[in-house]
Each structure stands twice: as C-alpha cells, then as structure tokens.
Amino acid sequence: MSNRQELKSLNLSIKPCGPVKATVTLPGSKYIANRLLPLCALASTTSHIKNVVNNDDIQTAAAGLSQLGYQIQTDGNALKINPRQVTAMKPIDIYTAHSGTFSRFVAAIAALEKVPVNIECSAKMATRPMIELFDALRSLSVEIDTPNGCLPAKIIGPVKGNECRLDASRSSQYLSALLIIAPLLDDGLRINLTGSVVSRAYVDMTIQLMKKMSVNVEEDEQGFYVPPGQKYQGIDFMISPDPVSSSYFMGAAAISGGEILLKNFDKNSLQGEAGFYQVLEKMGCKITFQGDDLLVEGPERLQAISIDMGGMPDAVQTLAVVACFAQGITTITNIEHLAFKESNRIEDTANELRKTGIKVESGKDYLKIEGGIPHGANIETHDDHRMAMSMALLGIKTPDICILDSQVVAKSFPKYWDYLADIGISTFPQTKSLG
Numbered sequence: 277m278s279n280r281q282e283l284k285s286l287n288l289s290i291k292p293c294g295p296v297k298a299t300v301t302l303p304g305s306k307y308i309a310n311r312l313l314p315l316c317a318l319a320s321t322t323s324h325i326k327n328v329v330n331n332d333d334i335q336t337a338a339a340g341l342s343q344l345g346y347q348i349q350t351d352g353n354a355l356k357i358n359p360r361q362v363t364a365m366k367p368i369d370i371y372t373a374h375s376g377t378f379s380r381f382v383a384a385i386a387a388l389e390k391v392p393v394n395i396e397c398s399a400k401m402a403t404r405p406m407i408e409l410f411d412a413l414r415s416l417s418v419e420i421d422t423p424n425g426c427l428p429a430k431i432i433g434p435v436k437g438n439e440c441r442l443d444a445s446r447s448s449q450y451l452s453a454l455l456i457i458a459p460l461l462d463d464g465l466r467i468n469l470t471g472s473v474v475s476r477a478y479v480d481m482t483i484q485l486m487k488k489m490s491v492n493v494e495e496d497e498q499g500f501y502v503p504p505g506q507k508y509q510g511i512d513f514m515i516s517p518d519p520v521s522s523s524y525f526m527g528a529a530a531i532s533g534g535e536i537l538l539k540n541f542d543k544n545s546l547q548g549e550a551g552f553y554q555v556l557e558k559m560g561c562k563i564t565f566q567g568d569d570l571l572v573e574g575p576e577r578l579q580a581i582s583i584d585m586g587g588m589p590d591a592v593q594t595l596a597v598v599a600c601f602a603q604g605i606t607t608i609t610n611i612e613h614l615a616f617k618e619s620n621r622i623e624d625t626a627n628e629l630r631k632t633g634i635k636v637e638s639g640k641d642y643l644k645i646e647g648g649i650p651h652g653a654n655i656e657t658h659d660d661h662r663m664a665m666s667m668a669l670l671g672i673k674t675p676d677i678c679i680l681d682s683q684v685v686a687k688s689f690p691k692y693w694d695y696l697a698d699i700g701i702s703t704f705p706q707t708k709s710l711g
C-alpha cells in the first residue's frame with residue numbers, strides 16, 4: 277500500500293466536547309483559486325495571487341495547466357503566473373484527479389490546443405458527467421474521444437466557430453468552462469442555453485473574475501455572449517477565506533451552542549454558500565458582523581427549517597448534519613444536481629445519517645431530516661471530502677462517531693482535523709476492528 281493510500285484509510289473517531297469557543301482564520305477559497313489559475317494562465321500579462329489554498333484540487337489544477345505549458349510559479353501560498361511563451365507541439369497528458377471543476381475547465385482549455393490532449397482522472401471523477409460539455413465542444417468542431425461521455429477522454433481541437441448550445445442543468449461548471457475560454461476565440465462565443473442553469477452563483481463568480489481581468493460577458497434571454505477582441509489582463513489578487521470550509525465551523529458553533537469568530541469573512545462574496553450563516557440564523561443562531569469578522573453563536577435549541585439549497589450545493593451536507601440536532605423536520609429542496617458530486621450527496625448523505633439512528637427521507641431532489649439524538653456509527657465517506665468534514669460534526673455531541681478514510685479531506689482542506697483540534701474538537705485514530 278502506498279503512503280497516500282495508508283493515510284486515506286486512517287479512521288478517526290471524534291471526541292464529544294462542550295460548547296466550542298474560538299477564533300478561526302480559514303485558508304483561501306478553493307473556488308476563487310480554481311478560477312484564477314486558468315484565467316491568469318490565459319492572460320496576456322503577469323498575475324500575482326496571494327492566499328492560495330494548498331489542497332489536492334489546486335495542486336491538480338497547477339500541475340495540469342503546467343502540462344499545457346502555462347507558467348505557474350509557486351512561492352508558499354502565493355502564485356506568480358506569467359503568459360505562456362510557447363504553444364505545445366506534441367500530444368499532452370493531464371491528470372485531473374478528483375476535481376470536477378478542473379476536469380470541466382481544462383477540457384475546454386484543452387480544446388484551444390492544436391495537439392491532442394489526453395485527460396485522465398480518478399475512478400470517482402470518471403463517473404461524473406462531462407457529456408453536456410463534450411456536446412457543446414463537438415458542435416465547435418472539437419473531436420472528443422471518450423468511451424462513455426465521461427473522462428478519460430482525448431480532446432482534439434482547436435475550437436472553430438463562435439456559437440454553441442449548452443445544457444447546464446446538471447452542472448454550472450460546463451458554462452463557466454466555456455466562458456473562460458471564450459476571449460481566446462477569434463470571433464468570441466455565443467452560448468445558447470437549452471435549459472435552466474444549476475448553481476447559478478458560480479457562473480456569476482466566473483463572470484465577476486473575468487470582468488476584474490478586463491473581459492465583459494453579456495447575458496440575454498438565450499444565454500451568454502462574449503464579444504470578440506477582448507484579452508485577459510493579469511491581476512494582483514488576495515483570495516478571501518473559503519466560504520464552504522467556514523460552514524463546518526459555523527456548524528460546530530450551532531451544534532455545540534458555542535461561539536465561532538471567523539476572521540476576514542467575505543460578506544460580499546457572490547458564492548451562494550457565503551450566505552450559509554443566514555441559514556443558521558433562521559435555525560436560531562445569533563449572527564454578528566464585527567468589522568471584517570463574522571461571529572456565529574449557537575442557541576440552546578436549534579429549530580428545523582424548510583429551505584431551497586439549490587444555490588448552496590456544497591453546504592447541503594453541513595446543513596443536513598446541523599439538522600440532526602434541530603427540533604422538528606428540516607426540509608432541503610432543489611438539490612437534484614447533488615447526485616453528481618464526489619458522492620451522491622442526496623442518497624449517500626441520507627444513508628450515512630440513517631446509520632446514526634436519525635430519520636431521513638430522501639427523494640430525487642430533496643432531503644428531510646428529523647432532529648433527534650444520533651448514536652455512534654462508522655461513517656463511510658464515499659471518497660467525498662465534504663462527507664468526512666460534515667459528518668465529523670455529529671461527534672461533537674455523539675460518542676463513537678468514526679470517520680472512515682478521514683484523509684479524503686485533502687481534496688479541499690488537508691488540515692481540517694488540525695483546525696478542528698484547534699477549536700477543541702479532538703480526534704483519535706480508531707484502531708478497534710470496525711464491525
């Protein structure tokens with residue numbers, strides 16, 4: 277077994293604790309980094325990015341873009357990205373690991389090349405959909421060799437034409453991917469949407485960052501249009517803390533009836549999950565902004581809510597776990613697209629929670645969770661970092677919660693367990709045989 281596999285299979289039990297009371301400074305947003313890496317790589321002048329999170333997804337993106345010849349220099353948590361000097365002359369191999377965002381973004385970037393680009397990925401990523409993006413690229417004359425509409429795939433560009441149709445009803449990442457490459461096309465790009473767009477706030481984030489780099493995107497009833505003749509200009513950018521990583525610490529305050537002060541919380545973030553504190557406020561938490569920081573205070577008793585979480589996909593599991601401790605039935609709706617994440621975040625989340633005795637009803641696009649008193653269980657992570665991070669919060673009040681394969685957190689937040697320890701939630705390796 278490799279060192280990495282051994283680490284991944286480390287099972288961690290959570291030690292129940294009293295109310296947490298702590299100040300937390302979280303690593304930078306992986307969502308912003310995931311956009312800035314390709315945007316700055318495609319820019320015509322140099323960029324400097326600070327507070328870049330060091331996780332598997334961002335390392336994967338930096339390595340993949342470097343394979344394509346983009347110039348990314350790392351200096352601690354800072355990146356310097358220079359314009360590419362030479363274009364590729366030979367076929368290129370890229371590995372996208374577990375990253376849905378990078379898999380989608382780099383498939384479009386690869387389609388700019390004149391040489392074939394082979395994209396390989398992890399076994400889990402190979403089950404996540406790509407077909408809608410592939411169809412859009414094919415209509416732009418890109419040849420895509422794929423056995424089943426997913427990765428692995430060989431992309432043979434370059435893109436020709438300036439108009440395509442896109443179905444972004446299972447992932448907004450397809451749309452972000454096409455927008456990102458649009459300024460590199462001689463005639464711009466019109467993207468006509470064939471249905472609704474899920475996780476819409478993520479598209480707005482893409483457009484906002486493109487604008488900061490001097491590219492304008494127009495939106496109309498048919499979809500989006502990137503007029504020709506625009507170039508990305510490099511930027512200097514300081515990345516704010518990750519809003520989804522912050523959801524676990526807010527959840528810890530909510531469940532334990534404690535207090536968490538989140539330093540430099542980006543309250544102007546366009547990302548849907550940046551509004552997760554408002555969800556907790558509805559459940560009874562007290563929220564106070566203190567300058568740039570956000571204080572979340574948990575109540576004596578959390579109240580269940582009914583809420584459309586379509587715009588906050590990555591915080592659904594955090595809410596599901598908080599709901600286990602709330603009075604009443606929490607109903608989470610409009611989450612059909614969560615079936616296509618690292619795990620099936622509807623069914624797998626429901627099944628893991630059921631192991632603790634919590635009553636959960638699940639459907640194609642919803643979860644209903646009845647608050648109660650969970651009991652200990654071995655929680656499978658399904659290769660999903662967010663399953664590990666959210667389910668760990670059960671252990672604040674529940675003895676014998678054990679997270680199997682705890683190191684899956686490396687995808688977005690490798691130091692998660694250390695951060696939990698720092699706020700008083702300790703873990704210990706589970707050596708007993710797991711029944």
Ligand SMILES: O=C(O)C1=C[C@@H](OP(=O)(O)O)[C@@H](O)[C@H](O)C1
Pocket residue numbers: 307310377446447448449452474475478589590613
């Ligand atoms: O564009 C992005 O950075 C993301 C978009 C969302 O995906 P979908 O659009 O597939 O819902 C989100 O769940 C994912 O973690 C990151």
Ligand SMILES: C=C(OP(=O)(O)O)C(=O)O
Pocket residue numbers: 374375376377378590617618662688
């Ligand atoms: C879904 C996620 O990421 P991605 O789609 O980039 O794999 C996530 O981080 O929860």
